[in-house]
Amino acid sequence: MSENNNRNPRFIIESPTGDWEVVIGLEIHAQITSNSKLFSGSSASYGGEPMSHVSLVDAAMPGMLPVINKQCVRQAVKTGLGLQAEINKYSVFDRKNYFYPDLPQGYQISQFKHPIVGEGIVKVTLKDGSDIYVRIERLHLEQDAGKSFHDIDPQSTYIDLNRSGVALMEIVTKPDLRSAEEAKLFVTKLRTILRYLETCDGNMEEGSLRADINVSVRRPGDELGTRCEIKNVNSIKFIGMAIDYESKRQIDEIESGNEISQETRLFDISTGKTRSMRSKEEAHDYRYFPDPDLLPLNLSQDFIDEIVKELPELPDDKKDRLMEQYKLNSYDADILVSDKKYAKYFEVVAKGRDPKLSVNWISGELFSALNRLSLDIDQSPITADNLGELIDLIIDGTLSGRLAKDVFEIMLETQKSAKLIVNEQGMSQITDESSIEKLVDKIIDENSDKVAQAKEKPKMVGWFVGQVIKESQGKANPSKVNELVLKKIGL
Amino acid sequence: MIDVRVLDLSSIRDSLKKGDFTSKELVKSYIERIEGSSKLNTYNTTTFEQALDRAEISDGKIKKNEAGPLEGIPIGIKDLFCTQGVKTTASSKILENFIPSYESTVTENLFKSGMIMLGKLSNDEFAMGSSNETSANGAVVNPWRSRNSEKELVPGGSSGGSSAAVAASLCPLATATDTGGSIRQPAAFTGTVGLKPTYGRCSRWGIVAFASSLDQAGPITKTVRDSALALQAMAGYDNKDSTSANIEVENFENYRNSNLNGMSIGIPKEFEELDLSLDIRQNWEEAIQWYKEAGVNIKSINLPHCKYALPAYYIIAPAEASSNLARYDGVKYGKRVPGEDLDSLYKRTRAEGFGDEVKRRILMGTYVLSAGYYDAYYLKAQKVRRLIHEDFLEAFKTVDAILTPTTPTTAFGIGENISDPLKMYSNDILTVPVNLAGLPAISIPSGLDSSGLPMGIQLITNHFDEKSLFKFGRLIEESRVNIEMPTDWWIKK
Structure with missing residues (x-):
């Protein structure tokens, strides 16, 4: 039995007619981070006035010829290595022929028979902490097309x-994904790897990462069903929605006695x-054939x-190292x-400090603050060194946890260091x-009735502690207060 | 006026240097001759005013000793080379009003060496043809006619405008391109020298593409020496063309100091079995004799796969063309015939914009690349191509050059073959193998046939050994009977 028709599927859709399994393969189009285009010197940056990043080659003027951009080749190889894939030293550019107005040459230069990168693998950790391995079939280089606007003018x-x-x-992945959730986690992981490698910025809203999704359904253990390809889905959320809808549609079709016909489909976000x-x-x-304007790539x-x-260092290695070096759990390391x-x-914060406390402050206070302010971590008003200093003040007892949170808020506003704020x-x-002791005595004197109660019900001690801390405007060390309250009340 | 009929590139170069005449006088003389030669229909576009302005600049440079190697010499440009600010049509309706904003590398090289463009020369539409009858601008007429005949003959193709213009002294040098024989065959039909350099020798950047893996630019001139001079100016590595060869351009004119004694020439057996006209066969034998007398060893060689060259070529070239010509869709530039939707815009534009021969080749090319046919046609043709290439490499282990006729017949009449594509294609039978192997070859006038029409001998050498073409070619010029110029029968008085 091949690994593709395992009788113990990971994910099942139950139905009165029996169980269903969804099989998903993805084709991810990732825009390469590069100053210029694949075969011309014009800018590859996003946006810009329409037609402002267009060379004679991009406009397919007569007699224009493509010249490969070495940086793009380097990025593709780097990505291949990041996907633990085979790098093909020999690869060939082919022409994929079709007519469309935003395809000026009348063909797209792509790689068909001989891609630059062969088989690889991506580890994806599921929500329950288990790992799946998604096989990469290939990675190839190709040109993007232009953009058509049908809504500017009714006639044109x-x-x-x-x-x-x-x-x-x-x-391109093998059909190794089994649910919308897995597909979303895979794309997220792939995006993380690409960002680590700096080969693609992964900005889906700018179209830097788009997915064609192949979906089919089958009874567990059966051969692969007929697939449909959903074209050009451009957010992780939509990838999940498209798979959920499409798999349900296919199951409904089959259960109504119809067959799935192989076709290309579009996901309508509305x-x-x-x-x-x-x-x-x-x-x-597409009448693919080797592009005679380009020599084969020989690396x-x-x-x-x-x-x-x-x-x-790639995410999987980094996770292993963080867990090993800082004794972090898998959950924290994943974050x-x-x-x-x-x-x-x-790693700056945790240098010489308690790693667990460091993670908690980062994933807790810092992330929620950044989220609130819509800032990226490299725009954080609190530098890693400053957060470290704040943690130092907690460890040495200068700040209680509560005081530390107040200082944190002031740091966020003023960008001053924790020590400076504490001093000022x-x-x-x-x-x-x-x-x-003075504060404790004051509270006990003012609440002599409650002292008797506390002797009966030792839980009342907490109330006294709270009052003392309140009286100190939060500055009294809670454990010292606790100690003294117990002593004074005589417990 | 200067009698430009007696001039060639190297004599002009010397005369300008010596001050026998100025560039401006020379340009004016060519302009006058071109204006009187409209009957031949060689030029699609003329750039006379520009040329006269440029001539003045060149005269200044010559005076100040700042002249480029070919300073002030007029040239005709095949209308397949993009010329900045000057209409470039590929002799097709689909590009009838196309004015490039850029200059092809080859024309830029020529202009940098000081040459002055007189205009754009007609060709078969998109360089597809062997008679220059498929030009949207109408057939070009060969300045040569059979003895005692007024029948108009084709100048060959696709560089028929170039060959006719040089033969009629409407320019001393014309650029041309050769995909399956488009420089050599028209040269043979017009008594001119046509050189197809090694694939990769001249940049393809800015030349309207026909079949990218075969296209190569080269010169048509009156003499072998001029051919060497012209190649010197045209060739060179270009990083804008990925298939351009990064190989030093040697001094081609040096060929003149060499001796052929003890060298060897191969005669391919398979070519002897082809259907050649009697005159051409005799001329070939004569040429072999000239080399024997010069002490060259003549060897019989085998090119066993060349018999498949023509079918392989007529698969590969149309396949590439079908894709290369997809960009002419009415969307971005060139002709647009509006339609009610996108599909009808495409269909109408391409139906009206392309001529029959171009359509035929797009159809053939689309067919051979289609799913289910690719392996049987395109892939097989590529295999044949590799075998032909190997045949030649094997041959060059034992010989320095290969000698064949350029064409199976001399020039035929306008309209005679146009309705029989297979007959037309068979014109390329001797030239096509060279393109498939990427080799350099030259056609040199070698005599007149019994009706008085020029014949051409083809020499083929190993990759990047153009120098040997000139070395061997010179002997043909020295040995042949004197070929008179065509009479000026077409000149308007």
């Missing part, structure tokens, strides 16, 4: 070629449904070795590696016994 379509020729990596775009019969014959081992040297900037921030505003904790 307008075309912007800024995106025409921008370099994409198409990353209705949350997929609809047919073209059937297999209407599919294009030297030296070229690949150089890139290996540049590889950063920190989900963005390499988090891990970097953490006299916010340090009162630990000196005689001062606390």
Whole structure:
């Protein structure tokens, strides 16, 4: 039995007619981070006035020729290495022929038979903490098309070629995903890897990462069912919605006695449904053939070795190291590696400090503050060094947990260091016994009736502690207060 | 006025240097001759005013000793080379009003060396044809006619405007392109020298593409020496063309100091079995004799796969063309015939914009690349191509050059073959293998046939050995009977 028709599926859709399993494969189009386009010198940056990033090559003027951008090749190889994939030293650019106004050449330059990157693998950790391994079938380089605007004028379509020729990596998985959740987690993980590698910024709202989703359903253990391809879905949320809708649609069709016909479908974000775009019969014959304007790519081992040297620590390795070095649990480590900037921030904070306390402050106070302010961690008003100093003041007893939160808020507003705030505003904790004793005596005197009650019900002690701390404006050290209250009441 | 009929590139170069005449006088003389030669229909577009302005600048440079190697010499440009600010049509209706904002690398190289463009020369539409009858601008007429005949003949193709213009002395040098014989065949039909350099020798950047893996630019001139001079100015590595060869351009004119004694020439057996006209066969034998007398060893060689060259070529070239010509869709530039929707815009634009031969090749190319046919046609043709390439490499282990006729017949009449594509395609039978192998080859006038029409001999050498083409080619010029110029029968008085 192949691993593709396992009788113990990970995820089941139950139905009165029996169990169903969903099988999903993805084709991710990731825009390569590069200054210029795949085969021309014009800018590959997002936005810009329409038609402002268009060279003669991008506009397919007569006699214009493509020249490969080495940086894009380097990025594709780097990505391949990050996906633990085979790098093909020999690869070929092919022309994929079809007519469309935003495809000025009348063909897209892509890689068909000989992609630059072969099989690889991505580990994805599911919500329950278990890991699945998603196999990558290939990664190839290709050009993006331009953009058509059908809504500017009722009579005409307008075309912007800024995106025409921008370099994409198409990353194709094997049909190894079994639920919308798995697909979403996979894309999230892939995006994290691409961002670690700095080969794609992963900004889905700018179209830097888009997915074609192949969905089929089957009875557990059966052969693969007929698939439908949902084109060009551009957010992780929509990927999940499209899969959920499409798998349910296919199950309904089959259960109503119909067959699934292989087709290309579109996901409509306004209705949350997929609809047919073209059937297999209407599919294009792309007439792929090697682009005679370009020589095959031949990569030297030296070229690949150089890139290996540049590889950063990747999320899986970083997680292992953080767990090992800082004794973090898997949950905390996952949070920190989900963005390499988090891990970097953490490692500054945790240097010489309690790692658990450091994670808690980062994933708790800091993340909620940044979220509230809509800031990225590298724009944080509180630097990692300053957060570390705040934690130092907690550890040495200068600040109670509560005081620390107040200081944190002031740090957020003023960007001052914790020590400076504590000094300026006299916010340090009162630990000196005689001062606390005075406060305790005052509260006990004022509440002699409650003292008797407390002797009966020792839980009342907490009320006294609270009153004392309140009297101290939060500065009294809670454990000292507790100690003295017990002593004075005589418990 | 200067009698430009007696001039060639190298004599002009010397005369301008010596001050026998100025560039401006020369340009004026060519303009006058071109204006009197409209009957031949060689030029699609003329740029006379520009040329006269440029001539003045060149004269200044010559005076100040700042002249480029070909300073002040007029040139005709095949209308397949994009020329900045000057209409470039590929002789197609679909590009009838296209004015490039850029200059092709080859024309830029020529202009940098000081040359002055007189205008754009007609060709078969998108360089598809062997008679220059498929030009949207109408057929070009060969300045040569059979003895005692007024029948108008084709100048060959696709560079028929270029070959006719050089033969009629409407420019001393014309650029041309050769995908399956489009420089050599028209040169043979017009008594001119046509050089197809090694694939990758001249940049393809800015040349309207026909079949990218075969297209190569080269010169049509009156003499072998001029061919060397012209190649010197045209060739060179270009990082804008990924298939351009990063190989030093040697001094081609040096060929003149060499001796052929002890070198060897191969005669391919398979070519002897082809259907060649009697005159051409005799001329070939004569040429072999000239080399023997010069002490060259003549060897019989085998190119066993060349018999499949023509079918392989007529699969590969149309396949590439079908894709290369997809950009002419009425959307961005060139002709647009509006339609009620996108599909009808495409269909009408391309139906009206392309001529029959271009459509035929787009259809063939689309067919051979289609799912289910790709392996049987395109892939197989590529395999044949590799075998032909290997045949030649094997041959060059034992010979320095290969000698064949350029064409199976001499120039035919306008309209004679146009309705029989297969017959037309068979014109390329001797030239096509060279393109498939990416080799350099030259066609040199080698005599007149019994009706007085020029014949051409083709020399083929190994990759990037153009110098040997000139070295061997010179002997043909020295040995052949004197070829008179065509009479000026077409000149309007």
